[in-house]
Amino acid sequence: MPQRILLIEDEARIRAVVQACLEDLGGWEVQLAESGTEGLNLAIQQLFDVILLDISMPDIDGFQIYNTLQATPRTQAVSIILLTAKTLPSDHDRFAQMDVAGIILKPFNPLLLCQQIRDILGWTE
């Protein structure tokens, strides 16, 4: 049973690249969400092993999604990894206050992405 991953990312090409990495290199099952709203709906309706969450999105940003998932009993325990291009110290102060499994910064090495996720979540290959 492959791991099920939800990717919430508004940039179509980044979505495609991440999906390729996770499916073709990791062998995992990836569910894509094009917007915050869609991502939130999927996260609440289905069960995922981990949610890869972009921060900068036009409709609902990653912070709001995180807060909603935390406030929903069904999704409280789901691991969240932030996948973000926000790299300034002020952004990281804000990330530090969030109880997420890990943060992966953009740009990332596509060949190491799967390993990064495994390391964060303690999965074995």
Added chain:
Amino acid sequence: MTQLPNAACKTHRWPQKFPLGLMLVLPWLIQMAGLAGLIGYFSHRAGQRAVERLAVQLMAEMGQRVEQSLEDYLTLSEPIHRLTQTELHDGTLNWGDRPQLEAALVQQLRLFPTLSAITLTLKPGQVLSVERFSTDHYHVYWVDPSQSDAAQWHELEIQGDRRSVFRTSTLPEPTASLHQSSTLLTQAANWRVVPVAQANADQAAVLYRSLLYDATGQVQGAIATFMPLTNIDQFLQTLNLGEEASVFLIDSEGAVLATSAPALPNALTLASQTLSPWSTLRRPSHPPSLAEVAVQQVIAPPSQSTEAQPVTVLWQQQRYLAAVTPLASHIDLPWQIVTLMPEAGLIADIHTNRNHILGLALVKLGLAGAIATLMTRYISRPIRALNQAIQQITHEDYDLSLPDTPIHELSELEQGISQMAQQIQTVFDNAESALRVSQEKFAKIFRMSPGASSITVLDTGRLIEMNQSYCDLLGHEHCYLVGQTTLALGLWPNVETRQRYIAQLREQGSLRQIEMEFRHASGDRRTGLLFAEKIQLWGRDCILSVIHDITDRKQSEAALAQSERRLRLLTDALPVYISYIDTQERYQFVNKIHESQFGLSSAAICGQLVRQVIGESNYAIVREHLQTGLAGHLVQQEITLTDVEHRPRIYSLVLVPDVDERQQVQGVYGLITDISDIKQTEAALRQSQARNLAILSALPDLMLIISKDGVYQDSIRRSAMDVIPAEINPVGRPISDFLEPAQAAQKLSAVQRAIATGQMQVYEQALQVNRQLQYEEVRVVPYSEQAALVILRDITHRKRAEAALSESEERFRFAFDCAGLGMTIVGLDGRFLKVNQALCEIVGYTETELLSMTFLDVTYLDDLDKTLDIDYQLLDGKIRDYQIEKRYVHKRGHVIWVLLSVALVTDADKKPLYFIEQIQDISDRRAIEDIKTEFVSIVSHELRTPITAIQGSIGLLQSGIYAAQPEKTATMLDIATQECDRLVRLVNDILDLERLNSGKVTLQQTRCDVSATLNRAIGAMEAIAHAAQITLEVSATAAYIWADPDTIVQTLTNLLSNAITFSPPGSTIRIAARPVNLFPPVMDASPPIESTPQSLVQPMVQFSIQDQGRGIPSDKLGIIFERFQQVDASDARQQGGTGLGLAICKTIVTQHGGAIWVTSEVGVGSTFYFTIPALCPNESY
């Protein structure tokens, strides 16, 4: 008499004394009642047992009789069995002849009316059953498996010998008896109780079966007879068991099968209960019937013995005797016969008997009580009379009248008591006369005695008798004193003292010379000597006492002692050695001070020689003076003696000779005073005065003594500061000789005021000394009634320092008030002590408002902790000053960033006084920094996004996993390419914007033809518009602008690109350019006002690009020209936008001196306008 209370105590536990009558009657009655009760009880028990035995016997007999009769009754049908067997055996009846068999069975059923059915079963499964339906109607059932599986039946009516068949039919279901019959051969038991159908009601019957054998002894079939249980009921009723006895049959499970007692309460139900399956009978009904109760009681312990054991059954508050007899015959039915008899019927007589006995016993008891009471009264009357006589004797009434009594013993007792009374009376008469003589003698002696004699009762102290001397001693009348207690008269100070003496008196019998104080009637306290003797009077312990008045003697003794004490106190209190020395030079008296001096008590010194006490060396000095004194001369000398520690001390010695009336010297009074301390003080005073003078001379102050009228009386000169030349002695001259008149008047007035008020006067003056201005502080102190001490101090230096300080403060105030920065002094409690105008402007409060606030009130809440923290560091001395950036809150509520420099001001002891703070408003700088930070953040994010996609796709391609997947490879390459384009565009836009904004690039402005410029831009975008199926419509007037054409084309292409991006296919974009007169742009992104006044307007060319897109929400209109402020970011990115296009347009237009704005309606479309300064066609540069 005195023993009575104790006796009462001992008998206290017993209730009361009993009257004689009761004592005699009560035991008698108790005995009688007890006896009657016992006899009654035992006779009742004996009767009961006899009846029980009888009942058991009766019921056993009844059970046996019933058993016998029942056996006979049940075996009534045995002849049928035997007959049938015999007839079948000898061929009279044929196995195969059904009508013959049927007739035989019907015949037999008619003969035995107690039976309800007879059934014959043959081995091949054939069953023939005849049942009685009513007296003349019979049902015949027939089953023959060889012919048909169904049962057939017909009904017979028999009247006499005529029989007629009514109905013939087949039965869908076998009847109950038929069903039973089918099992006859297989059943083991011969006797059973089975359910049968009878007259449309379910009943139970006793089935008796016997097997039928053929000639060879093989079982051929069976015959069964059914006897309904109701018939057994009727049989039992006929047994005539007696009026109240009843009997019923129960099976091994306790079910009631039949009963003899339809009249018995609830017995009617018994018959119907036999109809039901037995087990249901076990279920108790409510309330349980007698039968149920009886059965429960009877079978509770299964009665195995043949003998009937009666059991008592309680039902509806009536007791029944029940006994069980098993049906012990050859009939193998596990039945038991229960006989039931109400106990009441048997025991009624016993109860009646018991009541009779009880009545008789009560009558007997009443009679016995009456007789006993009469007897008692007869005996107790003379006893009561005797008792009364004895009471009379104790009350000294010897005239007895005793009644005659017929009882011998009592009569003798009466005589004895009469004699005893007479004897007692004689003895009493003799004793009385002897006593009277004795009393008279005693009374005479008592009255004549000169001592104050009295007789008092020992216990109470009450006076019984006293003589006249006693009355005089106390100052009371005789009649007053009799009956008084000595305590009340004040002869004793308190009860305890008297009790002590009484105890002594009891012990010794007498008291001698007890000194006592008492009160005379006049109120004087007096002293007496008491002599007392314990005597017996009238049977009581009394005291005979005599008191001698010794008051006068006591008073003189006390006066002498007091006088001596006073003298002693006086001499002891004096610090003077007072002694009396006799002619032998021995101390006769010394006061207390000697004790501490010589370490001996006064008593020890008295009697010793002077030389022994004061020592040889001192005596050598004193001796001559002592002898002079003893010679009768007064001596007054100062002498030096050594004290016990051998230190020399100076004494004043006075010796006064004591000369008696014969002019003989008796001794000498010595008065020696230690004056060493006085001498020393005098010396010290002299030294001190000299020293004070020296100190005064050393002081820097000029001191003068000036009299009330202004004349110098003395001076300590300080020539350097004195207006009086050093060579002149001012003493005796008026001050006006040396001082200015005004100053002289001021000084004189101060002197006079000081003398008048007694208070120091202080003032300052300035005067020329040695041609220099000198400041002096003048203090005038009252010195005597006539003069004052004037102290002048030079304070010139202080005055100059004060002036310098004041000037410095003024300078600080100026710097503070007029500084461009906010400045404040803040107290240690955080309160603003001083604020300047600049600070007021920064925070928006007035000076008055700020001075009533603390710095906490204006500090932004989030910065509070930070500020307090660092302030405490400052107060603790860890840092000297600090500078931080923090936020204030303006009075209007907005936040202001300030740069705060704080220093702590302390006093010389490093004790903190207040903070000095400098505040610089840095809000603008912070705002710029914030914008910069945000821009960097956005740019960083915007750059990272395409790079992520590029790195991701290329990395995947590089890994080689898509080597065999050309489609995937193409996708990844496409992603990389497109994101590279985006990156390039983004970088270009950023660079353009930066170039334009930095001012490093100057616009290459030339004269441009508007139409040509428009055409260039349209030419660049035409292909894209065509691809998007969008029509471009151009309308331009001939006009020229002064502009950099490339940048204008860039602006137009940017705007066109946006319009195409957001337009639906098939729509039209209208591009226009027209000259307008407008005010120079004053506001960004808002349309300039078209106006006519020529002087203010500038000719412009207004470009417009109108699309039919979805429009822009009104809240976004203001910001879309900012950087990275797309209306919908994701949408723009998908369209390849960088978010910088409009910002670039705005920059270009603004730098040309034009304006750019947009009007839009959501759902209809947007129109972007920009203006560029126009050139007149003939205008040239």
